[in-house]
Amino acid sequence: MTQLAVAGLDKRFGAHQVLTGLDLDVPAGSLTAILGPSGSGKTTLLRVLAGFEHADSGTVRIGSAVADGPGVFLPPERRRIGYVPQEGSLFPHLTVAANVAFGLSRRKWGRERRGKRCAELLEAVGLAGLDRRYPHQLSGGQQQRVALARALAIQPEVVLLDEPFASLDAHLRASVRADVQQLLKESGTTSVLVTHDQDEALSTADRVAVLRDGGIAQCAAPQELYSRPVDADMASFIGEANLIPGILNGSSVQTLLGVHAVTGPDAAGDGAGAGRNGSDGPGHRPAMVLIRPEQVELIPGTPGLAGVAGAAEPGLAGSDGTGGLTGRITGYGYHGHDAVVTVQPEQDPQAPPLTVRTLGGGALSPGSKVTLRAHGPVIAWPQRRD
Amino acid sequence: MTSSPVLDRHGPGPGQPGADGPVVVAATKARRARRPRALIASATLIAAVLALPLVFLLVEASGSGAGADARLIFRPLTAELLWNTVRLTVAVTALCAVIGTAAAWCVERTNVPGRKIWAVLVVVPLAIPDFVVSFGWASLWTWVHGFRGAVIVMTLAVYPLVYLPVAASLRGADPGQEEVARSLGSGRVRTFVRITLGQARGAILGGCLLVAMVMLAEYGAFEIVGYQTFTTAIFTEINVAFSLPAASALALVLVLLSLIVLGAEGKLRGRGRVSRSGALAQRVSAPYRLGRARIPALAGLTALTGLSLGVPVGSSIYWMATRGHDSLTGVSMPMAALTTALYGLLSAGLATLMALPVALLAVRHPGGARRFLERSTYLVLAVPGVVIALALSYFTERYLRGFGYQTAPLLILAYAIMFFPLALVGVKASLARAPVSLDEVARSLGQPRLTVLWRVTLRLTGPGLVAAFCLVFLSVITELTATLILIPTGVQTLASQFWVYETNLSYGQAAPFALVMIAVAAIPSWVLGRFFDRGAADPRMMT
Numbered sequence: 001m002t003q004l005a006v007a008g009l010d011k012r013f014g015a016h017q018v019l020t021g022l023d024l025d026v027p028a029g030s031l032t033a034i035l036g037p038s039g040s041g042k043t044t045l046l047r048v049l050a051g052f053e054h055a056d057s058g059t060v061r062i063g064s065a066v067a068d069g070p071g072v073f074l075p076p077e078r079r080r081i082g083y084v085p086q087e088g089s090l091f092p093h094l095t096v097a098a099n100v101a102f103g104l105s106r107r108k109w110g111r112e113r114r115g116k117r118c119a120e121l122l123e124a125v126g127l128a129g130l131d132r133r134y135p136h137q138l139s140g141g142q143q144q145r146v147a148l149a150r151a152l153a154i155q156p157e158v159v160l161l162d163e164p165f166a167s168l169d170a171h172l173r174a175s176v177r178a179d180v181q182q183l184l185k186e187s188g189t190t191s192v193l194v195t196h197d198q199d200e201a202l203s204t205a206d207r208v209a210v211l212r213d214g215g216i217a218q219c220a221a222p223q224e225l226y227s228r229p230v231d232a233d234m235a236s237f238i239g240e241a242n243l244i245p246g247i248l249n250g251s252s253v254q255t256l257l258g259v260h261a262v263t264g265p266d267a268a269g270d271g272a273g274a275g276r277n278g279s280d281g282p283g284h285r286p287a288m289v290l291i292r293p294e295q296v297e298l299i300p301g302t303p304g305l306a307g308v309a310g311a312a313e314p315g316l317a318g319s320d321g322t323g324g325l326t327g328r329i330t331g332y333g334y335h336g337h338d339a340v341v342t343v344q345p346e347q348d349p350q351a352p353p354l355t356v357r358t359l360g361g362g363a364l365s366p367g368s369k370v371t372l373r374a375h376g377p378v379i380a381w382p383q384r385r386d
Numbered sequence: 387m388t389s390s391p392v393l394d395r396h397g398p399g400p401g402q403p404g405a406d407g408p409v410v411v412a413a414t415k416a417r418r419a420r421r422p423r424a425l426i427a428s429a430t431l432i433a434a435v436l437a438l439p440l441v442f443l444l445v446e447a448s449g450s451g452a453g454a455d456a457r458l459i460f461r462p463l464t465a466e467l468l469w470n471t472v473r474l475t476v477a478v479t480a481l482c483a484v485i486g487t488a489a490a491w492c493v494e495r496t497n498v499p500g501r502k503i504w505a506v507l508v509v510v511p512l513a514i515p516d517f518v519v520s521f522g523w524a525s526l527w528t529w530v531h532g533f534r535g536a537v538i539v540m541t542l543a544v545y546p547l548v549y550l551p552v553a554a555s556l557r558g559a560d561p562g563q564e565e566v567a568r569s570l571g572s573g574r575v576r577t578f579v580r581i582t583l584g585q586a587r588g589a590i591l592g593g594c595l596l597v598a599m600v601m602l603a604e605y606g607a608f609e610i611v612g613y614q615t616f617t618t619a620i621f622t623e624i625n626v627a628f629s630l631p632a633a634s635a636l637a638l639v640l641v642l643l644s645l646i647v648l649g650a651e652g653k654l655r656g657r658g659r660v661s662r663s664g665a666l667a668q669r670v671s672a673p674y675r676l677g678r679a680r681i682p683a684l685a686g687l688t689a690l691t692g693l694s695l696g697v698p699v700g701s702s703i704y705w706m707a708t709r710g711h712d713s714l715t716g717v718s719m720p721m722a723a724l725t726t727a728l729y730g731l732l733s734a735g736l737a738t739l740m741a742l743p744v745a746l747l748a749v750r751h752p753g754g755a756r757r758f759l760e761r762s763t764y765l766v767l768a769v770p771g772v773v774i775a776l777a778l779s780y781f782t783e784r785y786l787r788g789f790g791y792q793t794a795p796l797l798i799l800a801y802a803i804m805f806f807p808l809a810l811v812g813v814k815a816s817l818a819r820a821p822v823s824l825d826e827v828a829r830s831l832g833q834p835r836l837t838v839l840w841r842v843t844l845r846l847t848g849p850g851l852v853a854a855f856c857l858v859f860l861s862v863i864t865e866l867t868a869t870l871i872l873i874p875t876g877v878q879t880l881a882s883q884f885w886v887y888e889t890n891l892s893y894g895q896a897a898p899f900a901l902v903m904i905a906v907a908a909i910p911s912w913v914l915g916r917f918f919d920r921g922a923a924d925p926r927m928m929t
Contacts, residue, residue: 052826076829083830089823093845102841103831147827154831 002061003028003190004049004158009058011044018044020214022058026158026192026207031184032219033193033201036211042194045211046160049192050083051076063157082151082159082189087167088143090135096122096146097131103154121149124183141172148180152187159184159191165200177204198238202226210234226292228263232381235290240340242296242354246380248287253380255289256345257296257325257354263377287380293357295378298341299324299371300364324373327354329366339364343372422751428743429759435740436766436803439777443641446634446780458635463619467636471615471643474536475601481541482597486548487590489690491582494556497673498683505553508687511694512546513908515864515881517606517888518900519543522698524610525705525893535611542694543607544600548593555589556582595651602644603770605867610888616640617772617867624772624871630780637773644768699904702897709894716886717878719898726863726879729794733801734809734859738851740802741809749817764807771804775871797872804868805858812857816850864907880906 004026011019018041026032036042047053049060051067051074059069062081067074076083090099101118109117122128125145135143144164151159164180165173181204184191195201201208202222209219218230229235232243246255253262330353331342341364342353356372364370447455493504511519520539523530530538563585567577583590605617616636623633676683717725748760769777778800782791790796820843828838866881873882880899887896 050826050830052829075834076826077832077834079830080832081830083827085823085827087823089821089827091824091828091842102828103833105832150827150831 001028002026003030003063004192005059005061006045006049007059007061009045009048009060010056011041011048011053012056013044018214019048022211022215024209024216024219026190028190029188030206031181031191031193031204032207032209033195033205034209034211035195035198035201038196040211041214042196042211043162046162046192046194049158050081050160051079080154080157082148082154082156084144084147084151084159084161084164086163088135088140088147088164090138090143090146090150092135094134095131096127096133096135096138099135099146100131100149100153102150117153121153122146124152125149126179139172140168141176144168144176145179148183152183152189156189159189161191161193163195164193166195166197173200202238210237212237228379229290232288232290235379240293240355240357242291242293244289244291244351244354245383246287246289248285248380248382253287253289253378255291255374256348256351257291257372257374260289260291260374261377262380285382287382290379290381291354291374293340293355295374295376296354296356297373297375298343298356298358298364299373301369301371324371326369326371329364329368329370332364332366341370343370422747425743425747425751426756426759429747429756432740432744433759433762436763436806438781439769439774439803440641440765442777442781443634443637443773446630446777446784447638454631455635455638458632459639464636464639467614467616467619468639470533470613471602474533474540474613474615475598477537478540478544478601479594479597481537482545482548483590483594485541485690486545486593487552487583487586489545489687490549490552490556490586492683492687494553495582495674496676496680496683498676498680498687504687504691507691507695508549509546510908511543512550513860514543514695514698514904515606515866515907516540516543516600516604517610517866517881517885518702518864518903519694519698520607520610521884521888521893521896521900522701526697526701531611532613536608536613539607539611540601540604542697544597545690545694547596547600548590551589551593552586555586559585592651595647598647599644599767602640602647603772603867605772606885616643617770620772620776621867621871624776624779630776630783633776634780637776640770641768641773644770648764648768698900702900702904705893705897706901709897714887714890714892714895716883716895719902722878722880722883722899723902725877726881729798729801729879730859730862733798733805733862734855736798736802737805737809737858738813738855740806741813741854745810745813745817749814750822760810763810766803767807771800771865771868772871774800774803775868779871792872792874794874794877797869797874800868800872801858801862801865804865805861808861809854809858812854813851816847816854819850820846860907864903 002025004024006022006024009019009022010017022045024032024034034042034045044053048055048068049062054073055068057070060067061069062074062079065074066072067079090096091102094102097115097118100121101114104114104117106114118131119128122131125148127142127145127149130138130142135146138146147164148159148161161180165177168176177200193201193205202225205222207219208222208225209216210225211217212233218225218234220228225234225238229238232241235241236243244255244257246253248262251262252259254260325345326347327343327345329341330344333340338357338359341356341358343356344353345351346369354372358364489504489508492498493501493508498504516539519542520535523539524535529535559582564577564581567581568574572580602615603617604615605621608615608618609621616639620633620636620640623629623636744760744763747756766774778796779791782788782796824842824846825838828842829835833841863879864881866885869879869882870885873879878886880903884896884899884903887893887899
């Protein structure tokens with residue numbers, strides 16, 4: 001069931017078109033992240049959903065009601081949206097308890113039930129006993145928790161979180177994020193989280209919608225987004241990516257790393273230039289190939305028989321993919337749990353270096369020779385030859 | 387965190403209107419983003435009212451014809467007034483810059499004994515009306531006269547206008563810059579000149595321009611020491627010679643001078659940006675150890691306070707004690723105080739009310755045209771009180787056949803126009819304490835617009851609005867120039883009754899009025915200053 005549905009949403013500020021025909025469906029009970037670089041219109045989208053901005057065209061449906069559409073505009077106070085802004089925006093003149101109870105009408109709730117609900121919510125966000133404090137007496141993480149409790153108090157149709165963790169210190173961010181995620185899951189509240197942080201989106205959300213050029217470029221579960229990006233740009237936006245040229249031949253693709261199986265023809269059918277290429281039949285076609293750093297195995301030294309080293313032309317190596325590619329380490333970043341190594345292919349000094357993620361990786365130093373071998377199926381987008 | 391049944395959604399809860407049904411129909415509205423039409427309309431109206439004095443001035447000037455204007459402007463008197471006004475302004479401004487900056491540095495950056503007390507005492511003279519300072523000096527010593535007298539009196543009366551911004555800037559300046567300069571091999575003196583003064587440069591110049599604006603508008607203090615400037619000449623033309631055309635011609639030149647100063651100020655403000663790294667963690671620099679120099683520093687501060695505060699107060703007390711054969715009749719003190727308070731309350735209310743829409747537009751709905759609207763209201767700053775009074779007199783005479791001239795409503799309007807910029811600054815500051823994001827959160831929690839205004843916006847801005855109101859009130863009760871021109875016959879305020887006694891040399895009768903004005907202006911100003919200093923540190927302090 002869809003709890004929040006956006007269709008054909010346009011929003012411009014003066015001459016600047018921020019959102020263009022944006023479509024988005026948020027399933028009930030899910031936590032959907034809207035991911036995009038700063039300036040991509042994430043916050044504008046959120047503000048339109050909350051009713052702080054009017055859409056130029058398109059519809060916003062919250063629950064079963066049209067909130068914004070032709071001839072209809074539901075003001076923010078009628079939308080039952082739980083809004084958690086970036087800085088929390090607690091009311092500075094009210095205590096924590098009064099902040100949480102702000103949306104609970106005294107008349108309809110009654111004094112006692114209001115107090116009880118407020119205490120329960122504070123308990124749930126782990127702030128029991130702080131009800132008499134003022135916002136400036138709380139830490140940043142505590143303020144965010146109060147802001148969330150305040151939003152949940154009105155039993156909202158949807159909770160909107162606008163980069164709620166961005167203003168927190170790094171060490172706080174992870175724990176607050178985890179708590180918020182758990183709380184939202186337990187309450188079964190549908191929520192939309194806006195962020196520019198890929199890690200945050202991938203680790204927190206059930207579904208991630210990537211905002212690009214005023215529209216949603218892809219909306220999928222985090223795993224799918226990472227393993228099956230719609231295009232090369234998306235691939236390098238979500239996580240690290242080696243994008244290398246290759247020749248597509250049916251269900252396999254050949255690159256300077258060897259021959260790899262291609263996952264699902266559907267995944268590759270969408271790429272840039274596929275349509276322009278005309279014939280979809282079998283045959284050799286140039287393609288852009290995505291190989292994630294962790295798909296590449298790094299073996300110190302050179303193999304006995306250099307399988308690929310003899311290839312004269314990059315991308316046309318005649319090997320069967322078992323030999324691997326030799327290269328020299330040009331960069332080495334150690335992260336404790338793993339290491340990220342950049343390797344310059346020896347046969348082609350002009351080619352962009354490849355990024356490899358390796359566990360442990362003890363005795364690696366820049367300049368040393370290594371052999372690379374790619375594993376697993378890869379994704380390839382057919383390209384027109386320029 | 388443990389699983390809690392509270393958080394489970396049990397359908398639309400009590401008090402929550404279902405999101406479907408008739409609500410949608412009721413909430414149907416225009417789809418276009420709403421422009422704050424009512425706000426823009428009222429702000430435009432207010433800007434128009436504020437522009438009235440300037441407009442009337444121009445109408446009057448064009449009415450009498452370019453030839454007549456030229457004849458009235460290009461005469462020896464004008465040249466003399468120009469010379470008088472400019473040289474006095476330059477002299478006083480320069481003195482204020484030196485004294486204000488030195489005092490600020492002593493109080494903010496050194497270990498001079500009693501810093502906290504000095505910080506208060508040095509500012510108090512600002513609250514004493516300039517004409518009371520002038521009275522205090524000129525009534526005791528006859529050599530306080532003419533140019534020399536005007537320089538002494540005005541410097542002592544207005545140097546806090548430089549002191550205040552410079553002290554604030556020194557307090558907020560990044561101590562790291564001085565430390566870096568020292569570490570790069572720059573000596574103490576060089577560091578002081580290049581870094582410390584450099585950081586405060588914008589504040590010093592800003593303060594100087596404020597001083598210049600006051601100098602252009604002052605009337606009473608100059609009249610007492612017998613020094614002629616544009617403002618005193620205009621006043622004489624209106625109240626003694628009853629020649630509005632001649633007054634208007636001179637007023638044109640005065641407004642032009644003010645516009646030049648105002649323009650310089652705006653230009654400066656645009657340029658003088660001081661950047662500060664890591665604004666959050668504010669470090670206070672260690673005070674400069676004066677050592678043996680603390681004696682001259684102490685002596686300087688003592689002399690400054692004695693001359694600016696001690697002489698006017700002491701002189702008033704002296705005249706009150708030796709009241710001799712003074713027997714002029716006038717309005718009683720309680721009566722004058724009552725009238726003053728009434729005028730003050732009404733005009734402070736009006737000014738604050740007028741400032742609200744303009745400030746709301748500026749803070750909440752910024753945009754090109756709206757910014758222009760707000761900026762235009764600052765033009766009033768360039769129109770001295772005497773010109774506002776002149777323009778309003780002209781208006782009643784010309785268009786209302788004298789109806790309304792010298793009535794309370796006209797005087798209150800004049801006050802409100804004069805002190806509008808003061809109210810605007812206060813109201814804008816108070817609105818900044820209620821960011822729009824709080825309104826949005828409140829509305830998303832189901833509260834309609836008016837409820838939000840009451841439960842959030844007014845709670846946060848209310849104290850600041852009261853402070854803005856008080857600032858205008860305090861300024862009104864010591865206003866003299868416009869009061870003398872527009873006050874209804876038979877009525878006196880504290881300032882105008884003081885003036886009657888003073889000009890008749892009945893010092894013994896004038897002195898109590900001077901003391902009352904010092905008391906009502908100085909003490910609340912001090913409280914207000916403390917209030918603004920405390921700032922937004924603790925929002926509950928405001929309620």
